[in-house]
Amino acid sequence: MGLFDFLRRKEPEKVAPKIEVEVLQPRPIVKVEVLQPNFDNKSSLTSEAKQKELDINEETTIITESAESAESAESAESAESAESAESAESAESAESAESAESAESTATLATGLNKTRRTWSERWNAFMANFRSVDEDFFEELEETLIGADVGAQTAFDLTAQLRDEVKLKNAKSKSEVSKVVVDALVAHYQAQGVNEDATMHFADEGPTVILFVGVNGVGKTTTIGKMAARYKAEGKKVILAAADTFRAGATQQLQAWGERDGVEVIAGAANVDPASVVYDGVRAAIEQQADVLFVDTAGRLQNNVNLMQELAKMKRIIARELPSEPQEVLLVLDSTTGQNALQQAKLFKDSTDVTGIVLTKLDGTAKGGIILPIRNELHLPVKWIGLGEGVMDLQVFDADDFAKSLFGDLLEE
DSSP states (O other): OOHHHHHHHSOOOOOOOOOOOOOOSSSOOOOOOOOSOOOSTHHHHHHHHHHHHHHHHHHHHHHHHHHHHHHHHHHHHHHHHHHHHHHHHHHHHHHHHHHHHHHHHTOOHHHHTHHHHHHHHHHHHHHHHTOOOSSHHHHHHHHHHHHHTTSOHHHHHHHHHHHHHHHHHHTOOSHHHHHHHHHHHHHHHHHHTTTTOOOSOOOOSSSOEEEEEEOOTTSSHHHHHHHHHHHHHHTTOOEEEEEOOOSSTTHHHHHHHHHHHHTOEEEOOOTTOOHHHHHHHHHHHHHHTTOSEEEEEOOOOOTTOHHHHHHHHHHHHHHHHHSTTOOSEEEEEEEGGGTHHHHHHHHHHHHHSOOOEEEEEOGGGOSOGGGHHHHHHHSOOOEEEEEOSSSGGGEEEOOHHHHHHHHSHHHHHO
16 A cells, blocks of 8 residues: 555544534523534534533523522511511500500609508507507507617607607507507608708709719619709700719719710710819800709719718819809718618718708618608708609609608508
8 A cells, every 4th residue: 555545544633623502492592512522413412412401400590599589588578577577566565665664654652662661561560469558668669660660769769759748648548549649640750850841952043053963872873863854854954964973984874875865965074084074064064055954973972981072072162163152952862772871871971061952762672761750850851852663753852741641551541
């Protein structure tokens, strides 16, 4: 075989062709590139098989996407329904809470003094259960009962002496007669203590009225300020708060939270800044903005802390320099749940600063409401406000007559 025959028999080099398959159905055009050098029918079959596989995958994808879309729509609808239900529930809860708060805000002395009244009744009934006759033992036990009711030793002694004369005068001998005479005398004593008291709040004739709040930590000073600010704002007064308790962590933030809730401005300084500087800024803001009332929250000082008491005196000097007739009020806030400790605090604060009135908080949570009597009887300080609950309106003006009737109501009915 010659060279010419050899060259003629050699097959030419084969190049893999590109095969393009176009699907005419209303689907995206799919291009398939076959790289194997096949020239027989297998290539077309392979292409058709691949196309069918692509068709199946595409249909599966479409179905999956449709299912996912339906699922997403259903989820969105469910979420929307859940959100609507949650919003409705939240609105309903808010409305219920608001209604509850409104109900709380109308709390009466009768409900606020439940624990104290129940304790008085229990002590009195236990005392009268052992009644045999009106003798010296009777009055000794009466004095012990009064001391146990947190009226204080001196007040209990004075009351017992008064009741001794009262029982003899009324010639009371039977159990019911003695009980009526004693209870009536207690009510009269509570009411009489307020006859010469000035329990009203004083306001400046011109310019802002400055009211200082003093007391130890934890008695409810900041909460009292927040509630009182809400009351006076509701009466149409322009109120500003000064956060001069710069020593206690979180005190400024707590007052700012009340300010935001009440919609009143809070003058504050940096942490551990001189409290007197905050008071000065508060006074200047009250003057410039023509505010009606400036409430000043002071540090929770101990009665025997000389430095803090000097700081309080410094605040008062700064206030008087800008507003000579101020402060109109220095309110001592006491926690009624502390009983006789509250009385001791009141004594020492009265000796250290010019306290004009008492705010007695947390009366609804204690059985020691009798502490009001020795505070007024021994210190001659008027109780101006009492706290009977968590609601804003549960901070109420103190009325001696109503208090006595609510405290001894059950005993008066017997």
